[in-house]
Amino acid sequence: MTQAAPAAAGALDGLVVLDLTRMLAGPYATMMLADQGARVVKIEPPGGDLTRRTGPHLPGALTIAEGGFGGYFASINRNKQSLALDLKQPAGKAALLRMVRGADVLVENYRCGVMERLGLGYEALIAENPRLVYAAMRGFGDPRSGRSPYADWPAYDPVAQAMGGIMGITGPVPAGAPTKIGPGVGDLVPATFLAFGIASACWRAQRTGRGQFVDVSMVDAVLAICERLVYQYSASHESPGPEGNGHPLLCPFGLFPAKDGHVSLGVPNDRFWVPLVQRMGRPELASDPRYASNEARMAHRAEVEALVGEWTARHTKAELSSLLGAEIPFGPVFDAQDIFEDAHFRARGMLVETEQPGAARALTVAGTPVHMSDTPGGVHRRAPLTGEHSDAVLQGFGFAPAEIAALRADHVIH
Known part of the structure; x- marks a missing residue:
C-alpha cells in the first residue's frame, strides 16, 4: 500500500x-x-x-x-x-x-x-x-x-x-x-x-x-x-436497448468466461483478430470470409462469441493473461481482493x-x-x-x- x-x-x-x-x-x-x-x-x-x-x-x-x-x-x-x-x-x-x-x-x-x-x-x-x-x-x-x-x-x-x-x-x-x-x-x-x-x-x-x-x-x-445513444437515435430513430456485456458495433468485444471467473477482451479493429485466433490455435479463422472483417463477424456474432467463449472457458484468468495480455486489449475481471493483491495498483x-x-x-x-x-x-x-x-x-x-x-x-x- x-x-x-x-x-x-x-x-x-x-x-x-x-x-x-x-x-x-x-x-x-x-x-x-x-x-x-x-x-x-x-x-x-x-x-x-x-x-x-x-x-x-x-x-x-x-x-x-x-x-x-x-x-x-x-x-x-x-x-x-x-x-x-x-x-x-x-x-x-x-x-x-x-x-x-x-x-x-x-x-x-x-x-x-x-x-x-x-x-x-x-x-x-x-x-x-x-x-x-x-x-x-x-x-x-x-x-x-x-x-x-x-x-x-x-x-x-x-x-x-x-x-x-x-x-x-x-x-x-x-x-x-x-x-x-x-x-x-x-x-x-x-x-x-x-x-x-x-x-x-x-x-x-x-x-x-x-x-x-x-x-x-x-x-x-x-x-x-451516453453520447453514443444520442447520435444512434438521431440517425435511426430507434432507441438503443441494453447491450449486455458486448458492444453494439464491434465483435468480439466484451466479457467471456474463464475457468475461474471472467475476462474482458476486445477486437476494436481487424488487426487484433489475427493474433487472437492464433493464440486460440485457430489461425484459419483469420482468413475465413465469415469472420475476416468486423462487418462479417457482426453478421455472425453468436458464432464468433461462442468460438471465443469456448476457448477462454478452458483457461484460467492467469493463463489467459499470459496468452493475451500483450497482444490484444484484455483484462481479467477483478474483485476487491484481486485489486488489493495486484502489482499495478x-x-x-x-x-x-x-x-x-x-x-x-x-x-x-x-x-x-x-x-x-x-x-x-x-x-x-x-x-x-x-x-x-x-x-x-x-x-x-x-x-x-x-x-x-x-x-x-x-x-x-x-
Whole structure:
C-alpha cells in the first residue's frame, strides 16, 4: 500500500475553495481539487456532514459525537479542512460573506433556492467578490442555465442514472429490467464535470479578474457520457436497448468466461483478430470470409462469441493473461481482493493508507488517477474531524482571536 504523502505543492496550490457540499457528488468534485493542491475548506453544519455516520467504521475509531467519520466520508473528504459553521445564524452568514471576499471558489449542491433563502445566492456572493467562481450541482441543473421542468425535484445517483439514459442501455440481452451501474456514476460523473468546469472558470478568472456561475446537472452529465445513444437515435430513430456485456458495433468485444471467473477482451479493429485466433490455435479463422472483417463477424456474432467463449472457458484468468495480455486489449475481471493483491495498483499509488483517528490500523482509500510530473497530486492528509480547523481557518481569513471566541460562545462555530 501507499502511505499518505506529505503535503506538497500541487498544480492548484494557492486556490482557495469554500466547500458547502454534502453527500457524494459535491464532495467528490472538491476532493478532486484538493488532491491537486487546492486549499479546500469544508464548511459543515453543527454536528457535521451527515455522511460522517456512514460506514464502514474501523474498530476503535472516534465516534461521530467525537467528530469522527466512517469510510464513506474518509474517502471523499481527504485533504480538506473542516469549519463547523451555523449558516442559519446571522453571524454565521456574515462570517461566510467575509470568507467569500478572500476565496477563489465556492461550491454547493443544495436544492434550487436554498442558498437564495439564506441570502447567499450567486448574485449576493459575486457582489462581495467579482472574481469568485460559484459552482453549483443539482439533479436537473440551475434555472440560471435553463429551467428544467424538474428543477425542484431532489435527485440522487439512481435518478440520474435512470433519466440520463445509462440504465436503459445497461443490462442483459435480450432486454430485461434496466440495470443500475454498480458505483455511483450518477454522482461521480457530474462531480468530474464540475471539477473540470471549476478549473476552466478559474483559468479565465485568473486572466480577466471576473468570476462566473458554473452549473452542472447530474442528469445532463450522465447523458453526456451516453453520447453514443444520442447520435444512434438521431440517425435511426430507434432507441438503443441494453447491450449486455458486448458492444453494439464491434465483435468480439466484451466479457467471456474463464475457468475461474471472467475476462474482458476486445477486437476494436481487424488487426487484433489475427493474433487472437492464433493464440486460440485457430489461425484459419483469420482468413475465413465469415469472420475476416468486423462487418462479417457482426453478421455472425453468436458464432464468433461462442468460438471465443469456448476457448477462454478452458483457461484460467492467469493463463489467459499470459496468452493475451500483450497482444490484444484484455483484462481479467477483478474483485476487491484481486485489486488489493495486484502489482499495478501498488505501482500506480491507487491504494493509499490513511489514518482514521482512534483506530488501531489505517484505512485504505482510492488514490487519485491524475499524475503530474512537476506538481504531483495525491492523498496527503486524512479527512478532518468535525470543525477540526475552525479556529485556524477563520484566522487565515483575518478573524481576530476575540472574534473567533465570540463566535464560539454564541455557538456559531463548533
